[in-house]
Amino acid sequence: MGLLSFFRKEKKQPPVPGRDRGILVFENTSEVIRAENILQKRGWQIRVMGPPPEIRTGCDLVIEFPLISGLEILRALEACGIEPLKVVPVSDGMLQPVSIFFARDYGDYLMVQAANMKITVDKRDLTVVNISGGGCPDVPYLAAQMVGCRLDEIPEPRSIGHTLCGYALQLALEETCRKCLL
Amino acid sequence: MFAVVGTVPDEAFPLVWGPARIAGKNLLIENHSVPVNRGTPALLASAAKVCDFFSADPPEAILAGDIGRGGGSRQVYARLEQCLGGCKYLSLTFHYIQPDVDWHNRVLFAVEDMHPRPVLIADAGFMYAAKMSGQAQCYDVFTPDMGELAFLADPEAPHPFYTRGFIFHEPQRANELIASAYAHRNASRYLLVKGKTDIAADEKGVTDTVSHPVVPAMEAIGGTGDIITGLVAAFTGLGKDPRTACVQAASVSRLAGKLADPHPGTQVIEIIKQIPAALEVFFAEK
Numbered sequence: 001m002g003l004l005s006f007f008r009k010e011k012k013q014p015p016v017p018g019r020d021r022g023i024l025v026f027e028n029t030s031e032v033i034r035a036e037n038i039l040q041k042r043g044w045q046i047r048v049m050g051p052p053p054e055i056r057t058g059c060d061l062v063i064e065f066p067l068i069s070g071l072e073i074l075r076a077l078e079a080c081g082i083e084p085l086k087v088v089p090v091s092d093g094m095l096q097p098v099s100i101f102f103a104r105d106y107g108d109y110l111m112v113q114a115a116n117m118k119i120t121v122d123k124r125d126l127t128v129v130n131i132s133g134g135g136c137p138d139v140p141y142l143a144a145q146m147v148g149c150r151l152d153e154i155p156e157p158r159s160i161g162h163t164l165c166g167y168a169l170q171l172a173l174e175e176t177c178r179k180c181l182l
Numbered sequence: 183m184f185a186v187v188g189t190v191p192d193e194a195f196p197l198v199w200g201p202a203r204i205a206g207k208n209l210l211i212e213n214h215s216v217p218v219n220r221g222t223p224a225l226l227a228s229a230a231k232v233c234d235f236f237s238a239d240p241p242e243a244i245l246a247g248d249i250g251r252g253g254g255s256r257q258v259y260a261r262l263e264q265c266l267g268g269c270k271y272l273s274l275t276f277h278y279i280q281p282d283v284d285w286h287n288r289v290l291f292a293v294e295d296m297h298p299r300p301v302l303i304a305d306a307g308f309m310y311a312a313k314m315s316g317q318a319q320c321y322d323v324f325t326p327d328m329g330e331l332a333f334l335a336d337p338e339a340p341h342p343f344y345t346r347g348f349i350f351h352e353p354q355r356a357n358e359l360i361a362s363a364y365a366h367r368n369a370s371r372y373l374l375v376k377g378k379t380d381i382a383a384d385e386k387g388v389t390d391t392v393s394h395p396v397v398p399a400m401e402a403i404g405g406t407g408d409i410i411t412g413l414v415a416a417f418t419g420l421g422k423d424p425r426t427a428c429v430q431a432a433s434v435s436r437l438a439g440k441l442a443d444p445h446p447g448t449q450v451i452e453i454i455k456q457i458p459a460a461l462e463v464f465f466a467e468k
Binding site for chain 2: 020021022066067068069072089090104106108109111115116118120122129130131132133134135136137138139140141142143144147161162163164165166167168
């Protein structure tokens, strides 16, 4: 933010660097380079870096990327046949996604929550009636696309979402399908 | 006058900056119309209902279309950086915007040029960016749910998706999480924690709680949190202090929910429609 910002913000806490960034870990360096080329050609702000000690698995390079765009980046790589070994936030190599599901039965309706996203279905016809939670801008879009659809014909967030909230909604959808379609 | 900043889930929706009014189930800004489902349109519709009720000027909407790719959010950020300094708003609410720490900081610089300084409210993606920037204390009100409170309380979590140690529906942990959020300087001057019991807090701890009426179906309905934030935006925009605005917003939201008599499949517009009646009941009781 430059020297001017230093003088204007002298009483404030300095911004915490890197907390909105994630790391893509690959099996080998050639995959890192291929991924770098693909992502840079598409305009993503990425950097190839050495991995932090917590996530060293023998590879010596990782790609740092904007964490919020993880889903879209993974989809772009997948389309080119590249699958990272791990995706972790920069700030702590030990951080894991929230992995516990919560379900609430409202009688005719079932609500399933994964991380910060909730999906509610009408059990009588397996139609998604509400989506709530989240804070990224694809959440209202995903809700608009998914509400009113049956579970067996619903567009999946992993295909049309772009952010971590979209990824959490995918997990909630999969859990809902496990509970309702078995 | 007050303003609300956010996005619309339609990539073709242009960058707009103007008064937002309700027409049926749609929100009108300039000559553009957007359906009120959830997200920022639901927040703005709730705020507009309050303005109608008090015969006040409608909220100013600063919006662009964004479905998660971030392009619309960056348009909004850039316009704010250019123009906010000369604006006069009593409150300024930031909502569904792609979290971006660098852009967040640039907008916060622009806010510092505003005189008088507005009450700053953040929810959803912009609240995530505010926390990640390490400058949460510049804000007057955050409106997290319990999961987002756990995210604020976790000094390492870069997004609610990565919050550590969060077990769903543990309202008894609210005090502990609030204390942690303030201890790590990741909380605003006031917090309004939305949940089974709505909790208002400051750095000393819980100041107020609102738990009636109880409307269990509201948890499942997308946009009910946006209603509360919209009410806080409107009340502070009409001159109420942030703590009063938080407590009254929680109460009025619950009353609107009760009046709508919802089930888990009810859409949020049906609750928003009840806001004028809820305001009538609330202020009659006061």
